[in-house]
Amino acid sequence: MHFALRAAAVSISFATASLAAQQAAPTSASQAPSSDTSYIDAQGTAHVTRVVPVPATVSPEAQAMLGRAILDQAATESLTDRRARTDASTAAARIAWSKICPVTIVEDKVAGIPVHIVTPDPAVESNRDKVFINLHGGGFNSDSGSYSESIPIASYSGVKVVSVLYRLAPENPFPAGIDDAITVYKELLKTYKPGHIAIYGTSAGAMMTGEVAVKLKQLGLPMPGALGIFSGIGDFARAEDSASIYSLRGFSGHLDPPSGPHDPYYIGNTDPTNPVLSPIYADLRGLPPALFVTGERDALMSGTINLHRAFLRAGIDARLVVFDAMPHAFWYNAQLPKSIEASHIMAKFLLTHVSR
Numbered sequence: 001m002h003f004a005l006r007a008a009a010v011s012i013s014f015a016t017a018s019l020a021a022q023q024a025a026p027t028s029a030s031q032a033p034s035s036d037t038s039y040i041d042a043q044g045t046a047h048v049t050r051v052v053p054v055p056a057t058v059s060p061e062a063q064a065m066l067g068r069a070i071l072d073q074a075a076t077e078s079l080t081d082r083r084a085r086t087d088a089s090t091a092a093a094r095i096a097w098s099k100i101c102p103v104t105i106v107e108d109k110v111a112g113i114p115v116h117i118v119t120p121d122p123a124v125e126s127n128r129d130k131v132f133i134n135l136h137g138g139g140f141n142s143d144s145g146s147y148s149e150s151i152p153i154a155s156y157s158g159v160k161v162v163s164v165l166y167r168l169a170p171e172n173p174f175p176a177g178i179d180d181a182i183t184v185y186k187e188l189l190k191t192y193k194p195g196h197i198a199i200y201g202t203s204a205g206a207m208m209t210g211e212v213a214v215k216l217k218q219l220g221l222p223m224p225g226a227l228g229i230f231s232g233i234g235d236f237a238r239a240e241d242s243a244s245i246y247s248l249r250g251f252s253g254h255l256d257p258p259s260g261p262h263d264p265y266y267i268g269n270t271d272p273t274n275p276v277l278s279p280i281y282a283d284l285r286g287l288p289p290a291l292f293v294t295g296e297r298d299a300l301m302s303g304t305i306n307l308h309r310a311f312l313r314a315g316i317d318a319r320l321v322v323f324d325a326m327p328h329a330f331w332y333n334a335q336l337p338k339s340i341e342a343s344h345i346m347a348k349f350l351l352t353h354v355s356r
Contacts, residue, residue: 024078061337113183137231181212201229229308234310243303248298290317
């Protein structure tokens, strides 16, 4: 099985027009390139095609996921439809992960903010003084991961997870969600030592995790024991390389070359270089140890790697794990062996650093 990078002259450039806008129908088998090409124009723009086999190094389940045929034609989806779709997938994920990871889930509020409270079943007595805060993914405008991110982490770590159902954009742009997360953190500080709290998230939630950490430093609040930044950028002002190469599904699906700031509906009127919004511009010194996880075919891989390097430059104990061939947030999929592996890595890191 082979993948081709979109069409016979895909332009990897921030200034290039969208290929999808030029084609009336999805690329067909007869139109797909069968050999590699590479041309660099006078402006340095790369016009390339790549024929990429499914790697034999990944599991049969991963090979099946990577081999799914997804049209490269742009699909339109209203915000209402998107939220309905992500709500359905999140509900399905709760069922799938609960079959693997026994937990107790309670819908509640913390300081007025709605949350899922996910507790390992049975509870681990030695971890009752610890708690993790999860900021879910979903593109800032929906909830695609509050169960996929909390159930396995709670189960594998033996630590209670509070998944924050923060206010969503575009109705509530930055910093509304950050304010909600900090409200929950402040409330939990009344019960838990800061070093016994970890904050983590995937995708939008990963970005918010870095943002919350910078805001906590600005506010002079005590830092949590650890951060988990699982596929998230730290720079809303500049597009990064992998966003020009991969969609959120890897090589398959529609892709527009990046243009303009990332997620303008979330940014609102905020300067994209604001150091809370874009932590790569912040003074990161003094932030807690952090684990960065991404996939090699993740649209946000470059952003994750660049933010990791910024943490290293600030002298932080920052670790990076990149999973070969995996697309964005692959650990949501309870059927993948790599999801189990990734979740164990995440859980172990967070638990280790809140147990010191």
